[in-house]
Amino acid sequence: MMATRAARKAKKATRRPASHRTWALGYLAVATVIFVVYQYALPWEGLPLPIYDFLQLWLPPTSINEALVYVICALGLNVVVGYAGLLDLGYVAFWAIGGYCAGWFMSNFFEQWNFHGLSSVASTEPGLHINFWLVLVIGGAVCAFFGVVIGAPTLRLKSDYLALVTLGFGEIIPQIFFNGEDINGFNLSNGTKGITRLDPIPTGVKDLGPFDFGSKFVIFVLLAALMVFISLQLRRGRLGRAWLAIREDELAASMMGVPLMRTKLASYAVGAVAGGIGGVAFATHVDGVYAERFNFSISIFLLAMVVLGGMGNVWGVILGAFILSWINSTGLPALGDTFNTQFGTDIDFPSFTFLLFGLVLILMILFKREGLIPESRLRMVLHEGDADEEMKPAHEEEK
Amino acid sequence: MALSSELVLDASNISVQFGGLLAVNDVSFNIPKKSVVSLIGPNGAGKTTFFNVLTGLYKPSEGKVMFGDREITDLPPHKIASIGLARTFQNIRLFGLMTAEENLLVAMHSHLKSGITSTILRTPRQRKEEKEALDSAREILDFVGIGKWASEYARNLSYGDQRRLEVARALALKPEILLLDEPTAGMNPQESSVFVDFVHRVRDARDVAILLIEHDMSVVMSVSERITVLDRGEKIAEGSPEEIRSNQRVIEAYLGKAASEGRGK
Numbered sequence: 001m002m003a004t005r006a007a008r009k010a011k012k013a014t015r016r017p018a019s020h021r022t023w024a025l026g027y028l029a030v031a032t033v034i035f036v037v038y039q040y041a042l043p044w045e046g047l048p049l050p051i052y053d054f055l056q057l058w059l060p061p062t063s064i065n066e067a068l069v070y071v072i073c074a075l076g077l078n079v080v081v082g083y084a085g086l087l088d089l090g091y092v093a094f095w096a097i098g099g100y101c102a103g104w105f106m107s108n109f110f111e112q113w114n115f116h117g118l119s120s121v122a123s124t125e126p127g128l129h130i131n132f133w134l135v136l137v138i139g140g141a142v143c144a145f146f147g148v149v150i151g152a153p154t155l156r157l158k159s160d161y162l163a164l165v166t167l168g169f170g171e172i173i174p175q176i177f178f179n180g181e182d183i184n185g186f187n188l189s190n191g192t193k194g195i196t197r198l199d200p201i202p203t204g205v206k207d208l209g210p211f212d213f214g215s216k217f218v219i220f221v222l223l224a225a226l227m228v229f230i231s232l233q234l235r236r237g238r239l240g241r242a243w244l245a246i247r248e249d250e251l252a253a254s255m256m257g258v259p260l261m262r263t264k265l266a267s268y269a270v271g272a273v274a275g276g277i278g279g280v281a282f283a284t285h286v287d288g289v290y291a292e293r294f295n296f297s298i299s300i301f302l303l304a305m306v307v308l309g310g311m312g313n314v315w316g317v318i319l320g321a322f323i324l325s326w327i328n329s330t331g332l333p334a335l336g337d338t339f340n341t342q343f344g345t346d347i348d349f350p351s352f353t354f355l356l357f358g359l360v361l362i363l364m365i366l367f368k369r370e371g372l373i374p375e376s377r378l379r380m381v382l383h384e385g386d387a388d389e390e391m392k393p394a395h396e397e398e399k
Numbered sequence: 400m401a402l403s404s405e406l407v408l409d410a411s412n413i414s415v416q417f418g419g420l421l422a423v424n425d426v427s428f429n430i431p432k433k434s435v436v437s438l439i440g441p442n443g444a445g446k447t448t449f450f451n452v453l454t455g456l457y458k459p460s461e462g463k464v465m466f467g468d469r470e471i472t473d474l475p476p477h478k479i480a481s482i483g484l485a486r487t488f489q490n491i492r493l494f495g496l497m498t499a500e501e502n503l504l505v506a507m508h509s510h511l512k513s514g515i516t517s518t519i520l521r522t523p524r525q526r527k528e529e530k531e532a533l534d535s536a537r538e539i540l541d542f543v544g545i546g547k548w549a550s551e552y553a554r555n556l557s558y559g560d561q562r563r564l565e566v567a568r569a570l571a572l573k574p575e576i577l578l579l580d581e582p583t584a585g586m587n588p589q590e591s592s593v594f595v596d597f598v599h600r601v602r603d604a605r606d607v608a609i610l611l612i613e614h615d616m617s618v619v620m621s622v623s624e625r626i627t628v629l630d631r632g633e634k635i636a637e638g639s640p641e642e643i644r645s646n647q648r649v650i651e652a653y654l655g656k657a658a659s660e661g662r663g664k
């Protein structure tokens with residue numbers, strides 16, 4: 001009995017690093033399948049029409065790419081919320097800033113200036129045209145800057161106040177863009193009209209326009225993979241341990257030499273970078289930036305993804321982001337269409353999105369608080385009662 | 400053993416006020432290099448509060464704390480910890496969902512150098528640093544006798560092992576002074592007497608001075624080179640164990656306590 005348990009434990013210990021590898025392979029395998037289906041099977045004449053219709057209704061390429069943008073952002077938020085345990089209710093601000101970086105630096109919007117930075121756009125085009133890959137870096141950097149500016153004064157606060165301040169930040173930034181049509185005569189954001197038509201994404205082989213779903217899918221998959229990689233590397237290093245320690249016991253962490261401010265700020269900045277990158281990606285996905293899209297519900301939406309998937313576990317967060325994004329963009333509308341044509345009703349299913357999310361969150365908190373794919377550490381606490389075998393103090397296992 | 404006159408810590412005229420309560424009242428206190436000194440006193444005497452001043456958690460309303468020849472009164476806690484003052488907590492405050500060795504690695508945070516980029520890229524230097532830190536953590540865990548639980552979550556350890564882990568974590572800071580707040584609380588007499596040897600072993604092998612808050616008089620008397628007694632925030636006596644044992648004010652402070660609360664220790 002005892003020996004088997006010890007053996008199981010040993011196995012568990014050695015399996016731990018490999019399991020991330022398994023997940024990573026799984027992620028890439030699923031991505032490859034999706035890519036092949038949408039790049040080759042879907043345009044194929046021989047594909048039976050029902051299958052084609054089914055995929056177009058229930059899993060159109062846009063919904064997958066949109067979900068991936070959410071994945072990128074949710075992974076960033078996970079560093080803040082899941083790793084360091086800080087409640088950030090204004091994450092949409094970073095998404096917006098990233099989006100506007102794409103709008104500003106990849107379009108004709110600033111006609112008064114003419115600057116081309118490694119862009120594939122004809123040099124006669126007015127406006128700022130910077131290579132998409134550089135804009136990703138710029139978007140990330142600008143967001144990191146804002147993350148530090150916002151974080152430095154607020155991260156000193158107790159977590160409840162932090163939530164309030166970030167909430168305010170998430171309201172203010174989109175408002176600035178919303179009303180930024182005329183700031184002392186300067187048009188910052190084109191207000192409600194937004195900025196449309198972004199430069200194509202140069203890849204060296206060909207330029208990707210708004211309808212190159214397949215190639216952009218690959219780019220988004222890789223960006224999300226990069227975020228996963230960064231999260232996992234940071235997590236097992238010096239900084240990741242300090243985040244976890246702060247999440248566990250802030251006071252004890254500071255007594256052990258962990259500088260609270262700097263460490264929290266680092267998590268906030270890393271999260272902000274991901275938000276910026278996600279913002280740039282989203283802008284290229286919808287081929288524009290629209291101020292009204294950046295609202296509070298996105299912050300909550302992202303938070304729900306992190307909670308649903310499993311706070312602190314990147315694979316859970318990916319799953320959570322995919323599920324919720326899909327329900328929002330495709331699942332509910334498609335269900336509504338099917339239902340309404342079937343029964344001749346006229347119910348507005350998408351309007352129930354947030355009711356559904358609220359329900360999902362409540363059910364999660366009640367029955368599966370650690371998320372769909374929990375972080376191993378959290379599973380331990382939250383199911384204390386039902387798994388008391390695992391809970392026995394270690395020394396008792398010797399007996 | 401004669402105390403060397405060189406001081407590693409010197410706190411002078413410390414007062415701490417909580418609203419109307421003077422929790423620590425004009426207490427001066429020092430720690431000679433590599434000594435083992437104790438702070439005792441009835442419940443609520445202000446011992447933990449005094450600890451919290453030394454470690455930077457509370458700022459005293461009066462007085463200053465010198466660490467060597469550096470003033471640390473106004474330094475933030477993490478700074479004080481990283482320059483060599485490590486503590487354990489009266490109520491165990493481990494990082495429960497981290498393994499024993501991770502607990503120690505957290506305490507090494509300020510001694511490690513790798514930043515965000517080198518961690519993401521896992522540069523050879525970062526890997527070397529991590530490996531050395533891990534080796535050192537395991538060595539300390541072995542030293543306190545819980546090496547076999549290195550990769551066990553802290554919350555799964557037995558109470559006694561958690562106490563040891565607290566000491567190990569503090570040692571991971573490579574401190575010059577180790578502050579132990581009631582480390583034998585909850586131990587049986589036999590465990591306590593083992594602990595006395597342990598304290599000396601730590602002092603000798605790790606080159607630290609040890610300041611102990613302790614209720615168990617047999618531990619205090621056998622381990623301390625000097626004892627300081629606090630009562631209601633004031634220092635009422637200081638001296639060798641023999642002097643303290645026969646000090647009238649100390650006896651009164653404790654008997655008063657014993658009579659009202661039946662505390663016999």
Ligand SMILES: Nc1ncnc2c1ncn2[C@@H]1O[C@H](COP(=O)(O)OP(=O)(O)OP(=O)(O)O)[C@@H](O)[C@H]1O
Nearest residue numbers: 417420422440441442443444445446447448449489
């Ligand atoms: N943060 C605080 N705010 C207000 N009062 C406090 C605070 N911390 C301690 N006190 C009070 O200060 C006094 C001294 O408390 P302290 O914890 O230092 O005592 P102690 O000597 O460590 O006692 P014990 O042996 O019970 O641990 C007590 O009356 C306590 O209630």
Ligand SMILES: [Mg+2]
Nearest residue numbers: 446447448489
């Ligand atoms: Mg105390």
